[in-house]
Every structure is written in C-alpha cells, then in structure tokens.
Amino acid sequence: MKIEILQEKENKPLSRREIEFRVEHIGSTTPSRADVLAKIVAQFDADSSAVVIRSLNTKFGIGITEGTARIYSDAEQMKRVELGYVLKRHASTKKEES
Numbered sequence: 001m002k003i004e005i006l007q008e009k010e011n012k013p014l015s016r017r018e019i020e021f022r023v024e025h026i027g028s029t030t031p032s033r034a035d036v037l038a039k040i041v042a043q044f045d046a047d048s049s050a051v052v053i054r055s056l057n058t059k060f061g062i063g064i065t066e067g068t069a070r071i072y073s074d075a076e077q078m079k080r081v082e083l084g085y086v087l088k089r090h091a092s093t094k095k096e097e098s
Contacts, residue, residue, distance in 0.1 A: 015073040026063035049075040
C-alpha cells in the first residue's frame, strides 16, 4: 500500500492541515480506515488522536482509493470542529486498531 499526497493545505483558523491523498493497492483489497490512518500518522509524524480520515472513495477495478484527511493541532480542537457522525466513525476506527 502506497500513499501519494495530492494536495496539502494549512487551515489556520481551524488549526488543522487538510490533506488529499491517493492510495494504490493494486491486487489487494481496499485498505481499512485504520490502515490509512496509521500511514498518515506515520508520514506526517502526527498525534493519532488528532487525525481524522474524512472520506475514502475507491475507484472500481483499478486498485486506487482517493480520500481526504484532517490533522488537527490537538484532539480537543478536533472534537470542537468535526461533525458528530465523523467523530463516531473515527471512534470505531480507533477500536479496530486496539
């Protein structure tokens, strides 16, 4: 699994970085949110509790998934800004990692 960063933008008013990425997983299954989260955390040396994978969209038949992630300055800022359903989805990803 290889992650390519397509765009990175600093959003200072919300204290976050917004990342657009592409994951190549040719010949294997679509990566889970937990796998993608781990790669993003490692690549950006970020705190895993302050990173949220916003979306993952798999291109049918070609082994490419595109998505967006947000890296916050801290977990409290993430909880203030992100919508409830995104945090709930993110919490289930954290349980899968354990």
